[in-house]
Amino acid sequence: MKVMANHPPLTDVVTPSHVLNNVPIHTAEHADSVPAPEGYWHIALPRWGYSFLLEKRALAVNIGLLIALLASCLLYLSLGSVPLAPSAVIPAVLGKGDMMTAFMVQELRLPRLAAACFAGAAFALSGILMQTLARNRLATPGIIGIDNGATAFAVASIVGMSVSIAPPAMALAGATTAAVLTFGLAAGSGTQGYRFIVAGIGVGAVFGAVTQLMLARVAIDTANAAYPWTVGSLNARPGGAVQLLGVGLALGVIAALALARSLTLLRFKDATASGLGLRVKARRLQILMLSVVLTAFAVAVAGPVGMVALIGPEIARSLSSARHVPIMAATLAGALVMLLADLAGRTLLAPIEIPVGIVTAVIGGPWLLWILMRPQRSRP
Amino acid sequence: MKDAVTSLSSAMGSASRRRYAPRTWMLILLTALVAVSVVSLLIGAGEVGPRRVLGLLQGASDSEAQFIVWELRAPRTLIGIVVGIALGVAGALLQAISRNPLAEPGLLGVSAGAAFAVALALVLGASAATLRISVAQLGALIGCVCVLSVARFRGVGNDPVRLVLAGAAFSGLLGSLTSLMLLYDQRAADEIRFWVVGSLAGRRLDDLVAVLPSLLVAAIAVVIMARPLAALALGERAASGLGHHPTLIRWVAVGCVALLVGAATAIAGPIAFVGLVVPFVARAFAGPDIRRTLWFCLPIGPLIVLMADIISRVAVAPSELPLGVLTALCGAPVLIAVVRAKRLPML
Numbered sequence: 084m085k086v087m088a089n090h091p092p093l094t095d096v097v098t099p100s101h102v103l104n105n106v107p108i109h110t111a112e113h114a115d116s117v118p119a120p121e122g123y124w125h126i127a128l129p130r131w132g133y134s135f136l137l138e139k140r141a142l143a144v145n146i147g148l149l150i151a152l153l154a155s156c157l158l159y160l161s162l163g164s165v166p167l168a169p170s171a172v173i174p175a176v177l178g179k180g181d182m183m184t185a186f187m188v189q190e191l192r193l194p195r196l197a198a199a200c201f202a203g204a205a206f207a208l209s210g211i212l213m214q215t216l217a218r219n220r221l222a223t224p225g226i227i228g229i230d231n232g233a234t235a236f237a238v239a240s241i242v243g244m245s246v247s248i249a250p251p252a253m254a255l256a257g258a259t260t261a262a263v264l265t266f267g268l269a270a271g272s273g274t275q276g277y278r279f280i281v282a283g284i285g286v287g288a289v290f291g292a293v294t295q296l297m298l299a300r301v302a303i304d305t306a307n308a309a310y311p312w313t314v315g316s317l318n319a320r321p322g323g324a325v326q327l328l329g330v331g332l333a334l335g336v337i338a339a340l341a342l343a344r345s346l347t348l349l350r351f352k353d354a355t356a357s358g359l360g361l362r363v364k365a366r367r368l369q370i371l372m373l374s375v376v377l378t379a380f381a382v383a384v385a386g387p388v389g390m391v392a393l394i395g396p397e398i399a400r401s402l403s404s405a406r407h408v409p410i411m412a413a414t415l416a417g418a419l420v421m422l423l424a425d426l427a428g429r430t431l432l433a434p435i436e437i438p439v440g441i442v443t444a445v446i447g448g449p450w451l452l453w454i455l456m457r458p459q460r461s462r463p
Numbered sequence: 464m465k466d467a468v469t470s471l472s473s474a475m476g477s478a479s480r481r482r483y484a485p486r487t488w489m490l491i492l493l494t495a496l497v498a499v500s501v502v503s504l505l506i507g508a509g510e511v512g513p514r515r516v517l518g519l520l521q522g523a524s525d526s527e528a529q530f531i532v533w534e535l536r537a538p539r540t541l542i543g544i545v546v547g548i549a550l551g552v553a554g555a556l557l558q559a560i561s562r563n564p565l566a567e568p569g570l571l572g573v574s575a576g577a578a579f580a581v582a583l584a585l586v587l588g589a590s591a592a593t594l595r596i597s598v599a600q601l602g603a604l605i606g607c608v609c610v611l612s613v614a615r616f617r618g619v620g621n622d623p624v625r626l627v628l629a630g631a632a633f634s635g636l637l638g639s640l641t642s643l644m645l646l647y648d649q650r651a652a653d654e655i656r657f658w659v660v661g662s663l664a665g666r667r668l669d670d671l672v673a674v675l676p677s678l679l680v681a682a683i684a685v686v687i688m689a690r691p692l693a694a695l696a697l698g699e700r701a702a703s704g705l706g707h708h709p710t711l712i713r714w715v716a717v718g719c720v721a722l723l724v725g726a727a728t729a730i731a732g733p734i735a736f737v738g739l740v741v742p743f744v745a746r747a748f749a750g751p752d753i754r755r756t757l758w759f760c761l762p763i764g765p766l767i768v769l770m771a772d773i774i775s776r777v778a779v780a781p782s783e784l785p786l787g788v789l790t791a792l793c794g795a796p797v798l799i800a801v802v803r804a805k806r807l808p809m810l
Contacts, residue, residue: 221628268799268803269803277624277625277628278624278802278803280624280628281565281624281627281628281798281799281802282799282802282803284627284628284631284798285795285796285798285799285802286795286799288735288736288791288794288795288798289791289792289795289796291791292787292788292789292791292792292795293792295784295785295787295788296778296779296784296788296792314642432646432647435646435647437643437646440639441639441642441643441646444635444636444638444639445636445639445640445643448632448633448635448636448639449636451632451635452613452629452632452633452636455613455625455628455629455632456613456629
């Protein structure tokens with residue numbers, strides 16, 4: 084009996100000519116003679132001798148997501164234990180208006196907003212990178228155990244030693260360890276099948292148990308301080324980690340956009356990708372490293388909120404066309420999801436705060452089941 | 464199918480298996496179980512060490528040691544034995560009916576279903592002690608049926624690994640919902656905080672007595688079911704040709720799994736991976752026959768649970784580890800090993 088059902092590639096089959104349309108055309112004169120394909124704008128910068136194709140749909144999706152994100156930022160800043168009028172929030176952000184409001188917005192809500200946005204964006208970006216790399220839409224860092232690895236090491240740095248080694252550094256070490264373990268243990272079976280995923284679940288279970296082990300060893304106060312790490316919460320943001328995440332995210336987005344064409348090609352078989360001029364192995368390693376670093380920094384801020392890495396890219400893919408890997412859209416959608424989830428967690432059962440990790444798990448669980456159960460053919 | 468199972472068992476030291484008959488192995492395992500039970504009485508997190516317990520057994524009067532051994536450690540050991548048997552047998556049954564070596568009550572969300580049901584009942588106002596068992600069993604039944612029906616959906620069931628993934632998603636969801644309810648209702652949270660992590664600490668003998676009837680029912684059902692299950696292993700057609708009813712067998716087995724897992728969860732809380740490891744080891748001793756596997760689950764389940772429990776007492780003394788942590792530490796490598804096997808053994 085045949086056991087493995089190969090997971091189909093992430094997208095429908097796209098003929099290479101579509102892909103080649105996406106390649107920047109380097110001579111402006113040449114570009115003038117060729118009409119832009121349908122659904123694209125041809126942007127030419129003759130002064131720099133550079134031109135490229137801009138997909139109309141991608142632009143619309145990104146602008147739409149950005150507007151939604153800004154609107155929910157406003158909502159996030161105004162809702163809370165003390166509701167504020169949106170009209171009062173905007174001056175407060177700029178440091179004007181009522182002192183109390185300004186304090187609440189600038190000192191309490193704005194840092195948390197930044198943490199939520201950055202962490203969500205980083206999770207979703209690393210998710211879409213990992214999914215594309217593994218050609219498996221279930222292969223998000225959270226599911227294959229990387230979140231748990233980062234968490235275990237970060238918790239070790241909090242309970243074991245005083246804050247001498249910053250949690251982000253330890254989280255990075257943990258994420259790398261988990262990634263090496265999962266990819267190493269799944270070696271031979273490839274990353275496409277579900278075996279890879281279950282090996283990752285096993286690795287994640289080990290690291291989760293290690294986290295519990297460390298929390299059980301320490302005094303109850305320290306354990307309380309470390310509890311948000313096990314479910315994922317924006318309550319305990321270590322100082323400095325958010326700034327580090329912001330810088331890392333900015334660099335990560337730039338790097339991911341630079342890798343965009345490689346990512347698009349990586350969705351094909353290795354033979355096709357290398358035939359189109361891609362150094363598959365080197366690119367894979369770069370993408371993996373980028374994804375691991377982003378996950379680690381995000382975990383250092385928010386704990387294991389892995390479901391965002393599943394939901395964000397799914398939203399982005401369902402909105403975008405199948406021609407590209409929707410990097411920007413996934414990043415924006417991740418920030419949006421994280422923001423709304425944390426807002427819901429803060430306000431729904433107030434004054435009790437639901438950790439954001441629980442909110443995303445409640446949303447993401449059915450989503451994951453749906454992905455598993457829906458017919459294989461109809462993919463966006 | 465047969466050589467797949469043999470290759471599985473050869474991973475567990477087939478050379479030594481050839482040297483002894485299964486009956487001898489059974490004796491060895493039973494002896495080991497007795498030894499571990501005695502160790503479980505001797506060792507603890509507190510100040511009463513092996514020497515004082517041995518002195519007590521020789522007739523010295525030591526009221527503190529007497530209380531700790533007979534009121535705390537003896538019930539705990541008994542509960543460990545019962546929980547181990549229940550989870551191990553439930554795992555073997557679930558693996559037999561889904562023909563999937565990865566099917567495990569904890570991984571598939573059956574335990575999570577039971578825990579969720581108990582939390583829901585508490586939040587809705589039930590008091591913990593009386594309702595817990597039947598509610599947990601009902602939750603386990605619903606969880607079991609849910610995840611197995613997902614498995615029937617569009618060929619997920621043909622792929623053992625995919626079923627585990629569905630189960631992981633399902634139990635993750637239920638786990639989050641449970642913690643959500645506990646956040647919402649402080650009273651319920653206080654009542655089951657120590658139960659929901661999965662541990663044998665502080666469980667009373669009354670709980671054990673309360674679940675005994677349902678365990679007896681399950682035991683009788685399993686004894687009757689053993690032959691039909693063995694026939695089902697030959698395939699659905701062969702089973703009906705031999706005069707059995709495959710659908711009926713499956714439903715009765717699902718009922719048994721719900722009774723067993725519900726009972727174990729009601730006493731000890733959700734404990735993952737025991738139902739995976741125990742049948743895995745039992746198959747290595749027993750070979751492909753489900754009847755023999757079930758027999759071997761009887762000593763192996765308690766052995767594993769008791770050993771994990773002893774370690775959980777000693778490792779971080781004077782505090783204790785949740786039992787689920789230790790079972791996950793020893794179960795996850797088994798999970799990875801099964802997944803990594805070149806040909807995933809189909810049952």
